[in-house]
Amino acid sequence: MSKRPPILQLKSLTKSFGTFNAVDGIDLDIAEGEFFTIVGPSGSGKTTLIRMLAGMEQASSGDIILSGTRINDLPANKRPTCMVFQSLALFPHRTVGENIEFPLKIKGVDPAQRKARALALLDQLRLPQNYYGKSVLRCSGGERQRVALARALAFDPKILFFDEPLSAIDYKLRKTLERELKDIHRETGKTFVYITHSLEEAMVMSDRIGVMCAGNLVQVGTPNEIYSAPKDKFVSEFMGDVNVIPVSMNGSRTITADTFDKTFTVAAIPEAFSKGHLVIRPEFVRFVTEAKEAENVLEGKLYNEYALGSRIQYQVRVGENVFIVEKLRQHSSTLRRDQTVLIGWDAKDSILVTG
Amino acid sequence: MTDRGRRALIWAWTLAVLVFLYLPALCILLASLTASRYFLFPIQKWGFDWWRKTFESLEIRQLFANSITIAFCVMVIAVVIAFFGALAFARYNWKGRTVFQKIVLLPIFFPQSVLGLALLLWFNAVGIQTSWMTAIFAHLVWIIPVVTLVISIQVYSFDPALEEAAFDLGASRWQVFREVTLPVLLPGIVSGAFFAFLLSWGNFPLSLFTTGADATIPKYLYAKMVAGYTPGVPVLGTVSTFGAALLLLGGYWLVTLRRRAQS
Numbered sequence: 001m002s003k004r005p006p007i008l009q010l011k012s013l014t015k016s017f018g019t020f021n022a023v024d025g026i027d028l029d030i031a032e033g034e035f036f037t038i039v040g041p042s043g044s045g046k047t048t049l050i051r052m053l054a055g056m057e058q059a060s061s062g063d064i065i066l067s068g069t070r071i072n073d074l075p076a077n078k079r080p081t082c083m084v085f086q087s088l089a090l091f092p093h094r095t096v097g098e099n100i101e102f103p104l105k106i107k108g109v110d111p112a113q114r115k116a117r118a119l120a121l122l123d124q125l126r127l128p129q130n131y132y133g134k135s136v137l138r139c140s141g142g143e144r145q146r147v148a149l150a151r152a153l154a155f156d157p158k159i160l161f162f163d164e165p166l167s168a169i170d171y172k173l174r175k176t177l178e179r180e181l182k183d184i185h186r187e188t189g190k191t192f193v194y195i196t197h198s199l200e201e202a203m204v205m206s207d208r209i210g211v212m213c214a215g216n217l218v219q220v221g222t223p224n225e226i227y228s229a230p231k232d233k234f235v236s237e238f239m240g241d242v243n244v245i246p247v248s249m250n251g252s253r254t255i256t257a258d259t260f261d262k263t264f265t266v267a268a269i270p271e272a273f274s275k276g277h278l279v280i281r282p283e284f285v286r287f288v289t290e291a292k293e294a295e296n297v298l299e300g301k302l303y304n305e306y307a308l309g310s311r312i313q314y315q316v317r318v319g320e321n322v323f324i325v326e327k328l329r330q331h332s333s334t335l336r337r338d339q340t341v342l343i344g345w346d347a348k349d350s351i352l353v354t355g
Numbered sequence: 356m357t358d359r360g361r362r363a364l365i366w367a368w369t370l371a372v373l374v375f376l377y378l379p380a381l382c383i384l385l386a387s388l389t390a391s392r393y394f395l396f397p398i399q400k401w402g403f404d405w406w407r408k409t410f411e412s413l414e415i416r417q418l419f420a421n422s423i424t425i426a427f428c429v430m431v432i433a434v435v436i437a438f439f440g441a442l443a444f445a446r447y448n449w450k451g452r453t454v455f456q457k458i459v460l461l462p463i464f465f466p467q468s469v470l471g472l473a474l475l476l477w478f479n480a481v482g483i484q485t486s487w488m489t490a491i492f493a494h495l496v497w498i499i500p501v502v503t504l505v506i507s508i509q510v511y512s513f514d515p516a517l518e519e520a521a522f523d524l525g526a527s528r529w530q531v532f533r534e535v536t537l538p539v540l541l542p543g544i545v546s547g548a549f550f551a552f553l554l555s556w557g558n559f560p561l562s563l564f565t566t567g568a569d570a571t572i573p574k575y576l577y578a579k580m581v582a583g584y585t586p587g588v589p590v591l592g593t594v595s596t597f598g599a600a601l602l603l604l605g606g607y608w609l610v611t612l613r614r615r616a617q618s
Contacts, residue, residue, distance in 0.1 A: 056519055076523045089520035093538045102534075103524040155524050 007032040007191050013062035015048050022048040024215035035185050037194040037202040040212030046195045054083040054161050082157035086164045088148040090136045096147050097132035103155035121150040142173050162194040178204045211235050232355025236279040245278040265295045265347045276354045282326035284349035294344025302339050380596050387589035405586040421487050422571045429494045429555040433502045434548050441506035463500045471564030485567030493565040494555045502547040509543025
């Protein structure tokens with residue numbers, strides 16, 4: 001992906017409000033045709049960042065470079081980019097067709113051509129042709145989503161920005177729309193820059209993901225890199241349920257837990273490591289009957305179990321510490337609450353992070 | 356209480372409220388339908404004589420011309436100023452906005468007679484001859500705040516992202532205003548216009564002090580009640596009231612038609 005020439009480059013891009021830096025010196029290259037997602041919790045600065053990229057917010061310092069040209073001072077209506085808003089911002093007094101045609105009307109395209117383009121876009125977005133004359137107020141959530149995307153595509157932008165457009169939609173429909181969006185990305189070949197607070201959503205759609213925290217990009221990588229090699233505790237916890245143990249390295253290069261008495265076997269120790277966290281995904285933790293069945297084994301008590309659709313999650317308490325174990329439903333164990341259990345994992349399945 | 360009893364009580368109460376609200380307008384109509392010179396109840400002899408006389412009077416025609424001119428000018432000026440006032444009131448965040456919100460609404464609660472008197476004193480002091488034109492100014496002082504409030508209600512429900520989206524899709528500031536802001540806020544602007552026109556049309560205390568030698572319908576009604584009552588007074592009162600009601604119903608009908616045409 002990143003081998004291709006960058007269409008968008010950010011150089012120490014900063015946005016300050018008073019003494020507070022909402023976006024704190026971000027450097028990033030986004031390749032042409034890439035689906036790049038910025039993911040972070042609320043307040044991480046991701047909305048401010050995308051609003052700067054779209055031209056709705058003025059950067060305090062740094063550069064935004066689009067295809068080699070600095071566009072910091074170009075207002076939104078002069079930028080060849082377009083945004084799909086969280087509220088979608090469909091014009092309520094217009095029909096579906098008029099909404100889609102809006103950017104074409106502004107460009108002065110003649111009515112017949114406008115209509116032809118709008119009908120083609122309805123088709124591309126899997127909306128029936130007779131929606132052309134329908135009021136947007138009478139469209140369902142998913143349909144409105146498609147109309148908003150069609151309107152943005154009608155603008156024919158170099159980059160399409162998305163500001164959490166799926167956050168208000170129920171789970172099942174959201175899953176469908178995520179896939180549709182990825183398909184449309186493939187069909188149009190355009191550069192998509194998407195922001196969301198859901199890493200799960202980012203995983204499904206993106207070529208690359210940037211994890212944002214407190215105005216900084218903590219880690220940038222493919223979904224697989226982020227998943228299998230999180231850079232620090234923040235990124236690993238952001239991935240969802242995960243076991244994180246505060247650990248330190250002692251003189252003899254062994255890793256020991258900070259809050260209880262245990263030494264761990266790990267696959268690799270990062271350079272200059274002294275203190276950090278040991279991260280183990282719940283699907284890599286398993287119940288064992290004897291200590292020798294896994295490289296790391298802990299004894300605890302089963303506290304509760306939760307059904308997560310195709311998987312079952314177990315909560316095991318080891319002293320004061322809570323561990324989670326996940327198994328596929330068909331491999332579920334018959335365990336009683338408060339039963340003493342042994343849980344274990346292998347060194348290759350754990351990650352040692354510095355932060 | 357039984358279900359039936361409760362329902363009967365609700366109906367009776369509703370009816371009582373309706374009678375209370377609309378009986379005065381009805382009484383005015385009845386008082387105008389007499390053939391005699393004075394108001395006697397029950398009405399001895401019915402007739403449309405006073406209606407004919409009233410509509411033939413040149414003085415009355417002049418009254419209508421005055422009231423309509425004032426109300427129309429007030430409507431146009433108030434809507435333009437109040438529209439931008441409402442944007443400042445509800446759309447934009449700026450320093451001093453909360454103070455503005457309070458100050459701009461305050462004149463609504465001024466006693467209108469005091470406001471009228473104060474304006475009259477000032478017009479005299481500055482040497483401006485009072486006429487229907489000074490009345491327009493006086494009405495505006497009270498009506499602009501009301502219309503600002505009416506339009507603000509619509510502005511509050513306006514998603515600022517609509518303007519940003521239009522701008523982002525390449526529209527100029529002016530195009531954003533013409534294509535998005537204005538049409539989306541139109542229902543609020545139309546209700547504001549109705550408020551302005553009808554509040555000016557029916558206003559008495561401000562007109563009393565500031566019209567000078569010119570008269571409006573409410574001012575004339577008062578003068579005639581004080582001295583020289585004829586059944587022409589209730590005729591004029593009826594026309595004034597039902598005219599306002601018709602205007603409102605007409606506006607409502609237009610809005611409904613437009614909405615139906617949209618869907």
